[in-house]
Amino acid sequence: MNKVKDRCEKCNLNFHIEPSFYTGSMYISYAVGVxxxxxxxxxxxIFNMQLGPTGILGIIIISLVVLMPYIGAVSKSIWAHFFLKYNPEIAKKVSNDSRT
Incomplete structure (x- = not known):
């Protein structure tokens, strides 16, 4: 679950720039979790739920547990977008590729 591929299937881009590259996504994951x-x-x-502190904490914990896989995937994507740039020339080659 939540594993990153080594290379892009179409353009052969290396998604692992260095060992533990996605360790930095932990900080992004914290921000997304908050x-x-x-x-x-x-x-x-907004929905006017009359909950005490324990009920609100329960709602927050449940939402974080349910969304945990999505939070991890989004945080890795955000982290990668800081370093992996879009190249229009490669995108044209990939869109003309017969493997699609």
Whole structure:
């Protein structure tokens, strides 16, 4: 679960720039997790749920556990986009590739 491929199937781009490259995505994952927690809290206020601190904590924990695979995938994608740049020339070659 949540494993990153070694290379792109179409353009052969190396997704592992260095060992432990995606370790930095932990920091992004923390920020995304905080955003999910704040969103869960705000939604509980919008829907006027009369919950105490324990109920709100439960809602936040449940939402984080349910969304954990998505948070991990999004954080790795965001981290990779800081370093892997889009190249239009490669994109043209890949779009004309017969493997698609």
């Amino acid at each position: 955003a999910v927690a704040v969103t869960a809290y705000v939604l509980s206020l």
